[in-house]
Amino acid sequence: MTDKMSGAQHYIIGAGIAGLSAAVFLVRDAGVRGQNIHIFEKLSVTGGALDGSGNAEDGYLSRGGRMFEQNFVCTFDLLDAIPSPDDPGVSITEDIMAFNRMVPGSSDCRLVRDGKPAPDRFRLNLRVRDIFDVKRLMLHPEPSLKDITIEGWFQPRFFGSNFWVMWSTMFAFQPWHSVVEMRRYLRRFIHLFPEFTRIAGILRTRFNQYDSIIVPLVNWLREHDVKIATDTDVTDLEIAGHRSERHVCEIVTGDGDRIAVRKSDRVYMTLGSMTAGSTTGSNDTAPVLTYDAGDAWQLWRRLAGKHEGFGKPEKFCGDRIKTAWSSFTVTLDGPAFFEFMEDFTNNRTGTGGLVTFAGSGWTLSVVMFHQPHFREQKEGTYTFWGYGLRGDRQGDFVKKRMWDATGDEIISEMAGHLRLNPEQQAWFRGCRVRPCMMPLITSQFMPRKPGDRPEIRPPGSINYAVMGQYCEQDADCVFTVEYSVRSAKSAVASLNNSVMPPPPVVRSDRNPVVLARAARVLLGL
Numbered sequence: 001m002t003d004k005m006s007g008a009q010h011y012i013i014g015a016g017i018a019g020l021s022a023a024v025f026l027v028r029d030a031g032v033r034g035q036n037i038h039i040f041e042k043l044s045v046t047g048g049a050l051d052g053s054g055n056a057e058d059g060y061l062s063r064g065g066r067m068f069e070q071n072f073v074c075t076f077d078l079l080d081a082i083p084s085p086d087d088p089g090v091s092i093t094e095d096i097m098a099f100n101r102m103v104p105g106s107s108d109c110r111l112v113r114d115g116k117p118a119p120d121r122f123r124l125n126l127r128v129r130d131i132f133d134v135k136r137l138m139l140h141p142e143p144s145l146k147d148i149t150i151e152g153w154f155q156p157r158f159f160g161s162n163f164w165v166m167w168s169t170m171f172a173f174q175p176w177h178s179v180v181e182m183r184r185y186l187r188r189f190i191h192l193f194p195e196f197t198r199i200a201g202i203l204r205t206r207f208n209q210y211d212s213i214i215v216p217l218v219n220w221l222r223e224h225d226v227k228i229a230t231d232t233d234v235t236d237l238e239i240a241g242h243r244s245e246r247h248v249c250e251i252v253t254g255d256g257d258r259i260a261v262r263k264s265d266r267v268y269m270t271l272g273s274m275t276a277g278s279t280t281g282s283n284d285t286a287p288v289l290t291y292d293a294g295d296a297w298q299l300w301r302r303l304a305g306k307h308e309g310f311g312k313p314e315k316f317c318g319d320r321i322k323t324a325w326s327s328f329t330v331t332l333d334g335p336a337f338f339e340f341m342e343d344f345t346n347n348r349t350g351t352g353g354l355v356t357f358a359g360s361g362w363t364l365s366v367v368m369f370h371q372p373h374f375r376e377q378k379e380g381t382y383t384f385w386g387y388g389l390r391g392d393r394q395g396d397f398v399k400k401r402m403w404d405a406t407g408d409e410i411i412s413e414m415a416g417h418l419r420l421n422p423e424q425q426a427w428f429r430g431c432r433v434r435p436c437m438m439p440l441i442t443s444q445f446m447p448r449k450p451g452d453r454p455e456i457r458p459p460g461s462i463n464y465a466v467m468g469q470y471c472e473q474d475a476d477c478v479f480t481v482e483y484s485v486r487s488a489k490s491a492v493a494s495l496n497n498s499v500m501p502p503p504p505v506v507r508s509d510r511n512p513v514v515l516a517r518a519a520r521v522l523l524g525l
Contacts, residue, residue, distance in 0.1 A: 008036065011251060011261065013234045014270030014296065015041035016048025017481055018467040020217045021078050021488035022268045027224050028081050030496040034225035040253070042233035042296070046218050049275045050481070052208030056378035059331040059432025062210075062385055063278060064441070065367070068096065068203040069192065071506040072482040074489050085216050085375075086206075092216060099206040103370050106200045107352045109345035110166060115419030117345070118358055122197045123524060124163035129155055131522050137183050138190075138509070146449030150182050151175035162358070166197065169356045169365050169389055172479065176322055177445040181478060188477045191508035193518040199353040204370075209481075211375040236302055237267065237464075243308065247462040266463050266495045268488070271300040271454070272313060272470040274479075277439045283407040287437035291320060297440075300470070309458035311451065316443040316470060323443040326402050327387035328410050331432040338382050340424065341368050357417040361395050362388035362402040364414060386414065407433025444469045444478040456487060457494045465491035475505040 010026055012019045019039055026032040045051070054060035068075065079092035086095065111118040126134070133154050150173065151159070158164060159175055167173065171185055192201045205212035221228065238250035248267045251259040261267060273296035281287040297317050304310040317323070332338075338349050345352050350370025357364045366386035373383045388410075391402030397416030398409045405413070411433060415425050453472040457465050467487040469478050476483050486502050493501040508514045 009265045012039045015046040018484040018488045025492040029499045037226045039228045047214035050209040052210035061434040074486040111358045125161045153179045178447045187509040193521045246460040270468040281435040311454040320439040324439040326391040328435040332382045336427045363390040
């Protein structure tokens, strides 16, 4: 009952990938006029976690990067509607596929140990008990796993295996995270197991994801007259009615504005944020671990405190020590380090993916991006990215936590693991290092039970829906772009009768051939 004929207004809270996707689906699939779509974003920039910023002088910055794979059907459907900025005759989806044919990913150096490629880097080193526990987890009913952690499921020796080092750093899992989410990942990505140690089958964008996805998305929306209000935070929603029939009747902004909402209007809200509270440092300063959860979390807390069906935000944002890690982006003025890494890893720049220093105190990893990684990257500059999954621990060469380390100290730690001599370390003189602390980056992985995450269409809702990383969707995996885009598609479909819901999650775990191949990999055959 909402589309171009009714004149309904559509309000979207949050301009991350979920919010932007919802706007595209409204225009493309529901036939809503852009002028009737209003996006509110607290920050001055759109894109949420899909970011990319900076310049050659101060250093470029990406807080993180999201991996794609062929079964992200909602994401590629979305991007197939958006022209590539480099060739309007080609969609972003087509550009991603073309780029990955040109720069195919297959790592020859996934793990480094003692200053050289690990001799056993292509083996998972799982014991019989570990393999049994993996298979048992995949077959175990999800509802009975509520609030169980990964370390509560597996034996202690499992966490010393190559499988765990590669798995945890590829997907950012910690032992104290939810075993439900690990189960979902095992089932969702089991078709990638044959090339797991090489990170093959993973797709990447041509540039960072802000330049490759967010910029063209926003341009497309503005060309269709969608109204995007940045620097505008929504602090509360007034919801009227009773348990079986509720509707948003007012949107309250941080400036004190109150926007009246009719029952025929629609509200799509992104609750929570995995990049809220992010802080950055420099070569000589460390980023600060903040405990400010941000307005996205305050809005969720207010709604959950007043109304049933909005879940329990504290389950996800209540322990920053367990949800934080640090990343860093390095800008160099010459190719020497990149040439060294090509020889060291036996991978052409851009084809190797994560290189993890196994056994490092910080569980440090780096990625040598295809260059240029930023669309406006200055000629002659090179950028790479890294992160420490266990920044709460002391380094091996820098005797402090990564969370307390400056950019220069992070480079020293990396150089130590690569066994770089003084002449090689001179490659980093004058480099710009932008460390970034993200206190809630893995908050969506925290142990949970049914009801802790709200349904996309909360009970009794007439005119509102929930999107993003903290709503409930069967079978799919958080910490992926696909999860956010699928939630946006589902939210739009649930409130607009003319829009088809998203297709089911591709279940490769039901394919006997895929299962047989995965079993061989787990057994080391």
